[in-house]
Amino acid sequence: MKHRPRILALVFLGLATIVLRAQDPLDYALLARIQDEGLNRSQVMDHVVWLADVHGPRLTGSPGFRQAAEWAVKRFGEWG
Numbered sequence: 001m002k003h004r005p006r007i008l009a010l011v012f013l014g015l016a017t018i019v020l021r022a023q024d025p026l027d028y029a030l031l032a033r034i035q036d037e038g039l040n041r042s043q044v045m046d047h048v049v050w051l052a053d054v055h056g057p058r059l060t061g062s063p064g065f066r067q068a069a070e071w072a073v074k075r076f077g078e079w080g
Contacts, residue, residue, distance in 0.1 A: 047075070 051068055058064035
């Protein structure tokens with residue numbers, strides 16, 4: 001019983017090694033492109049303003065809900 005913690009630690013270390021070796025290498029160029037897109041061309045705040053401020057609070061089935069849903073469908077349609 002006194003060797004049990006050592007055995008568990010070795011099993012954990014072996015599993016961690018397997019998991020870490022199974023990962024694909026990081027594509028830093030792709031990560032840089034994603035970061036650049038998010039920091040320099042993000043439209044998140046524009047969308048939040050339209051949904052939260054322009055269309056306001058909306059209960060299911062309310063006119064605001066329908067307007068927000070139509071806006072989202074139109075926007076996604078523009079994106080393809």
